[in-house]
Amino acid sequence: MTLRLGAALTALATVGALTTATSTSAYATAPSTPTAATARATAARPAVVEKMVIGHSVRHRPILAYHLGQQGPGIPTVVIVSTMHGNERQIQQIPKALRDGRRIRGVDLWVVPVMNPDGLAADTRQDARGVDLNRNFPTHWVHTTGHYGSGPRAASEPETRAMMSFLLKVRPDRLISFHQPLHGVDLDSRRPSFSRKVSRALHLPVSHVKCGGVCGGTMTQWFEAHLPGSAITVEYGAHPASHTLRVQAPKALLRLFGGHR
Numbered sequence: 247m248t249l250r251l252g253a254a255l256t257a258l259a260t261v262g263a264l265t266t267a268t269s270t271s272a273y274a275t276a277p278s279t280p281t282a283a284t285a286r287a288t289a290a291r292p293a294v295v296e297k298m299v300i301g302h303s304v305r306h307r308p309i310l311a312y313h314l315g316q317q318g319p320g321i322p323t324v325v326i327v328s329t330m331h332g333n334e335r336q337i338q339q340i341p342k343a344l345r346d347g348r349r350i351r352g353v354d355l356w357v358v359p360v361m362n363p364d365g366l367a368a369d370t371r372q373d374a375r376g377v378d379l380n381r382n383f384p385t386h387w388v389h390t391t392g393h394y395g396s397g398p399r400a401a402s403e404p405e406t407r408a409m410m411s412f413l414l415k416v417r418p419d420r421l422i423s424f425h426q427p428l429h430g431v432d433l434d435s436r437r438p439s440f441s442r443k444v445s446r447a448l449h450l451p452v453s454h455v456k457c458g459g460v461c462g463g464t465m466t467q468w469f470e471a472h473l474p475g476s477a478i479t480v481e482y483g484a485h486p487a488s489h490t491l492r493v494q495a496p497k498a499l500l501r502l503f504g505g506h507r
């Protein structure tokens with residue numbers, strides 16, 4: 247048993263080292279070699295190829311990304327982000343269900359279940375400085391205050407900067423930003439067919455998701471301005487069924503991107 251565990255850890259360390267060499271060199275906070283803790287975490291979660299700290303929140307909480315699936319020719323790279331608004335806590339069940347299940351093949355998938363760990367801890371939409379992270383990205387950024395406050399300047403928040411450097415490094419073909427509670431899939435003006443596919447897969451209507459306050463500085467706006475992939479916002483309702491988030495949506499997303507367990 248000890249030998250088998252040792253072999254498994256060595257294999258994981260090898261996978262981690264290869265992945266680190268190709269995808270994590272830009273992260274100052276990422277370990278250059280997998281730690282024993284990372285190896286244990288991935289051993290307990292067979293779908294996880296790599297666990298990465300992509301940055302830290304205002305209150306120094308780590309922001310974690312999990313690399314799932316497999317890379318290869320013709321295999322799409324997809325990033326799923328949730329709980330950018332800390333009071334949208336149920337939605338993190340979708341990326342966590344993808345992370346915690348069996349091994350994934352056919353899609354190169356990254357999930358960031360909690361982009362705003364301080365907001366999650368405090369049950370606030372904003373980060374610990376009262377900034378709405380989805381108004382803080384440096385595309386169409388305008389200075390606003392209040393509930394949808396955009397921060398003192400573009401990309402002022404460490405959570406925003408962590409996500410930017412992560413996305414610039416991974417360069418996904420598709421980015422899905424999960425939110426609550428508006429119940430709809432935002433229409434992607436660049437690739438409306440993508441919105442319709444996601445809408446059908448998740449049984450949510452396509453709609454122009456209403457932006458509170460000024461609709462500038464969002465993550466999807468920034469992504470589409472700087473990277474060739476497409477990004478959409480998907481909103482579930484205020485109280486989605488647990489089965490929907492833990493079973494139906496993860497399965498449908500895998501199928502949509504050609505993946506399987």
Ligand SMILES: [Zn+2]
Nearest residue numbers: 331334425426
């Ligand atoms: Zn939100």
